[in-house]
Amino acid sequence: MSMVSALARVQAMESMTAVKVTAFRHRRLSDRPLVVIPLTMAGEAGAPLAAMVGSSKRNATLLVVAQPRNRDQRFAFAADLGELVTEYLNSFRQDRRGEGEKSRYSDAPQLLVPNTGGIKALADLARMCRFRSTTGPYAVADVVPEFGMWLTFLVERAEQAGTCLLLPVTGMLTEHWATGQSTLEDQNLASLMAWISPPPGTDVAQAMADAESPDICPPAGPTTSPQFDNRDLAPAIKRFDAAHTAGDTVALAAAQAELRELIAEQIQPTWRLMWDAISLLRSVPEAPRAAARFGRDCAAFTSYSDYRDGGGLPQRKRDTAIGAARRLDRLEQALVDFESDMAFDDPFVLADRRSVGEAFAGTVVDADPGRVVLSDSNRRVLRPRVTIRTDDPVRLAAGTKLVSPHMPDSHKARIVSVLPEGGTMLVTVEVTGGMGTPRTPKADGVPALDRHIAYLPDPGWRPAAEFPASDSTPWTHHSPAQVPDADATESENAAAEGWGHDD
Amino acid sequence: MNAPVDDRLTALRGSAQRRAYNARSLAALENNPRCTLRALLDASGSDKAAIAEHAGYPSAFGQSTFALARGNAFEALVKANGYAELLRVLRETLGLTVPEVGNRDLNDVGGDSRQEIRHTHTTRLLVKAAQGSGDSTLYDHPMLRLTVGGYAVFLEPDLVAFRADDRFYIVEIKSFPIIDGQADPVQVKSATTQACAYVIALRDMLRQAGIDPEAAVSDQIVLVAPKDFTNRPTAAFVDARKQVAALTRQLARLERIKDLVELLPEGLTFDLAPDGGQAQRPVEELTDALDQVDATYRPDCLNHCEMAFYCRARAREDASLDILGPEAREQFGGVDTATMVMGLARGELTPTADQSEMAIALRHAARLRAELDQAYRGAA
Structure with a gap:
């Protein structure tokens, strides 16, 4: 956290209201996002309890697993949710542009x-679904593994x-507000x-207290x-189980309806908050460079669609050594690019970097726009120099390559x-691009x-890192995964059957 | 030697029943060792949840019956049929040589479940085993003592210690899953914290019997948890060397409970019912008593301390920077409150010599924010 963002938090604390920490929303917000609110059962691994799903506030579907410990019910839920999500994903596979690659x-x-x-x-659900077989003794619906793989793709992309x-x-909101x-x-x-936006007639302090009360704001x-x-x-689950065991269809229907109602009450406040948050986020203008990043999302979506087809x-389950190195490299590069994009687009983010000396801004106090030097190949090149006076505690070394949002x-x-110089800094920079030639200097260069x-x-641009082929990994990086797992998938399947009704 | 301290601590707790250290208070100890209020409440065995509730800040902790049932069912499954599943994972998954010998449940001694008696019994058996003349391999529910702030406390015994290759290993049975060889790091950490306290306590016990503690107790903890999405247990070694060292250091550096107690005003108590009735003490009187003791609030406390909401409210009242957490706080070294930060930022306060460097950075940041506020006022 930089001094600027820490100060923003203190300002929020003093004024008892959220304060802006960016000028823009650096994420694209879809016109038709799919809101998914997953609920799981406490203490269980990847045992879904319910989900509310929908691409508009008025169009919510609630899916409930009456007995989350029951394997069949869990996969029936996964199939229902899978249908909804894959239908949504497929609706984006209509308009395809461009040729070849x-x-x-x-x-x-x-x-x-x-x-x-x-x-x-969702990651747990994805892992639970993607290896399931659609044939054999514990067959699941066709959509289940497909859904698991798509979900894994989305989780990894995230x-x-x-x-x-x-x-x-919450992440989108905290990127913009402190x-x-x-x-x-x-x-x-x-x-x-x-x-950020307390309910009408409530002050922040009261709204905060309400937010932590599970009866007013369920988690x-x-x-x-x-x-x-x-x-x-x-x-309620006990009543469902009793009706199930007794084979009493009337009681079963009643128990199911009760469960749905209970869970709906828990999930609806969050549903409304989600859409309130979305409309708040819509009111924040999108950052200029978000579009280019979104283009890369489209490309990733397309390539995974084709892979699925x-x-x-x-x-x-686990990356190989090479796969992990490749993934890490990609994630690191993406982080550097994203941070730089944000600072370039957004004066608030730039201020953050300025406060730690990783960027600077100031006034041009000296300029030599016509400076010409001889290049290594003995050509006359234009190398204008300007000096900038800044209050920022600049910590960049000579030779650092720069860009400017202005x-x-x-x-x-x-x-x-x-x-x-006297409490300020004088930074002299040499222009190396975009200034034209000695004969035809660019006016705004x-x-x-x-x-x-x-x-x-x-x-800067960095070529993709090169890694050895997977069959020539050094012995230090062989993974134990090459030893066959004692409990292979079939025993996992069999053991999963052990779930059933516990009591 | 503990007697006067004991009396003071008993007076602090008052009429309430004594609480033992549990997973949550151990986590609190590890995460916030310098908090005096926590140290005193835990050492005196006070019921923090009841105190917080009476003070008007009920804690949000509570365990879901589902989690409880799942935890118990899994533990029962691991221990069923003479610990068959536990032995299987120790042998198959971890490749340990566990000889086929008996097990001992140290839960009570001939129907007597008093802590002191169980502790003596545990000591006798475990020391004998460490000397190589024990008759068992697995010891369930050993009652151990941990010295916290120079004061010995009993640890809630819900673990298994077993011997393999002439060392004791501590086993933690947890119901969160190990999926594809990976478990949630937060949950693993809290599980190891508890196990570390046992490692330290067990080592202390053996040291007193003249046995080399490091050699006798492994700092590799055995985590037994469900494999993937099944009920089938799997096991993994968790290297707790670092955490054991850290907790040992914290325990050694901890202000001595004795010294803390001596600083307290005469007659201070957190008793909710000094007259023997039920939670009838005036709230004001209780909060006055609590306010006499320093608390070190951190947002992290919300995860493990029952008093957290109370301390947070107190920190908010003081406009303390503790509210924001260490990431923000460390930017303003030497300044404790939001009021002071804003005073320095606006130039209304003069920084002390220690604060001057920070104040320069702060004013610079304030100028940057002011420029932005002006440029973007009203927009979005």
């Missing part, structure tokens, strides 16, 4: 969950900075919304509140020197005297 869908799906716990719940196929709404509470409390959607999941579990859910295998895209520069300008390091 450039061919891609013009739009991409976007799943929104309340918090990072929601993503974890790990990458700057992507927007699957996002937690609250006067801790980042831990910001994970609670209701608390976060209490700071946004994935687990339900223990009070609700003990007071309402456990007896080709009957591709499910994603592996100059044309082709503008490139390099630091020549950074000298302190060099910042003019007295102009205010900001510079930040150029993340």
Whole structure:
């Protein structure tokens, strides 16, 4: 956290209202996002309890698993949810543009969950579904493994900075607003919304207190509140089980209806909050570079669609050494690019970097736009120099390559020197791109005297890292996965049957 | 030697029943060792949940019956038929040589379940085993003592210790899954915290019997948990060396309970019913008593301390930067409140020599934010 963002939090604390920390929304927000609120059963691994799904506020579907410990019911739920989600995903596979390698869908799906716990719940569900067999003794519906693989794709994509196929709404909100509470409390959607937009007639303090009361604001999941579990859910599930065992269809229907009603009451407040948050986020303008990042999301969506169409295998349980190195490299690069994109687009983010000396802004106090030097190949090249006076505590070294959000895209520069002078800094930069030639200098290629300008390091372009082929991995990186697992998939399947009714 | 301290602690707790250290108070100890209020409440065995509730800040903890049932069912499954499943994973999954010998449940001694008696019994058996003349391999529910702040407390015994290759291993049976060889790191950490306390306590016990503690108790903890989405247990070694070292260091550095108690005003108590009735103490009186003791609030406390809501409210009242958490707080070294930060940012306060460097950065940040506020006022 930089001094600027820490100060924003203190300001929020003092004024008791959320304060802006970006000028833009750096994520694309789909016109038709699919909101998914997953609920799981406490203490169980990947035992879904319910989900509310829909692509508009008025069009919610509630799916409930009456007995989450029952394997058949769990996979019936996975199939129902899978149908809804794959139908939504397929609706984005209509309009395809471009030829050959450039061919891609013009739009991409976007799943929104309340918090990072929601993503974890989907990751567990994905893992539970993607290896299931659609034939044999424990067959599941065709859509289940397909859904598992798609969900895995979305979850993995969500790990990458700057992507927007699957996002937690709390994350989107905290990117734009700082609250006067801790980042831990910001994970609670209701608390976060209490700071940003408290319900009419309620002040932030009251809204915060309400947000933490499970009776007023049930948790946004994935687990339900223990009070609700003990007071309402456990007896209702027991009644369902009793009716199920007795084969009493009337009682069974009644028990099912009761469960649905109970869970609907728990999930609906979060559903409304999700859509309130979405409309708040819509009111924030989208950052200019978000479109280019979205283009890469479309490309990833297209390529995975094609892979699925080709009957591709499910994603592996653990990465190989090479796969992991490749993934890490990709994630690191994406993070650097995203941070740089945000600072370039957004003066708030730029201010963050300026406060730690990773960028600077100031006034041009000296300019030599006509400076010409001899290049290594003995050609006369234009190398204008300008000096900028700044208050920022610049920590960039001579030679650092720079870009500027205030100059044309082709503008490139390099630091020549950074000298302190009477409480300020004088930074001399040499323009190395976008300035034209000695004969035809570009009019706007060099910042003019007295102009205010900001510079930040150029993340540059980096070729994709090269890794050895998987069959020539050094012995230090052989994974134990090559030893066959004692409990292979079939025993897992068999053991899963052991679930049933516990009591 | 503990006697006067004991008396003071008993007075603090008052009429309520004594609470033992449990997973949550151990986690609190590890995460916030410097909090005096926590140290005193835990050492005196006070019921923090009841106190917080009476003070008007009920804690949000509660365990879902589903989690409880699942935990118990899984533990029962692992221990069923003479620990058959536990032995299977120890042998098959971890490749340990566990000889086929008996097990001992140390839950009570001939019907007597008093802590002291069980502790003596545990000590006798475990020391004998460590000397190589024991008759068992698995010891369930051993009653151990941990020295916290120079004061010995009993640990809630819900673990198994077993011997393999002449060492004791601590087993934690947990019902969160290990999926594809990976478990949730947060849950693993809290499980190991508890196990670390046992490792330290067991080592202390053996040290006193003249046995080399490091050699006798492994700092590899055995985590037994469901495999993937099944009910079938699997096991993994968790290397707890670092955590054992960290907890040992914290325990050693901890202010001595004795010293803390001495600083307390005479007659201080957190008793909810000083007259023997039911929670009838005036709320104001209780909060006054609580306010006499320093608390070190951190947002993280919300995860493991019953008093967290109370302390948070107190920190909010003081506009303490503790509210924001360490990431934000560390930016403002030497300054404790939001009021002071804003005073320095606006130039209304003069920084002390220690604060001058931070104040320069703060004013710079404040200028940047002011420029932005002006440029973007009203927009979005």
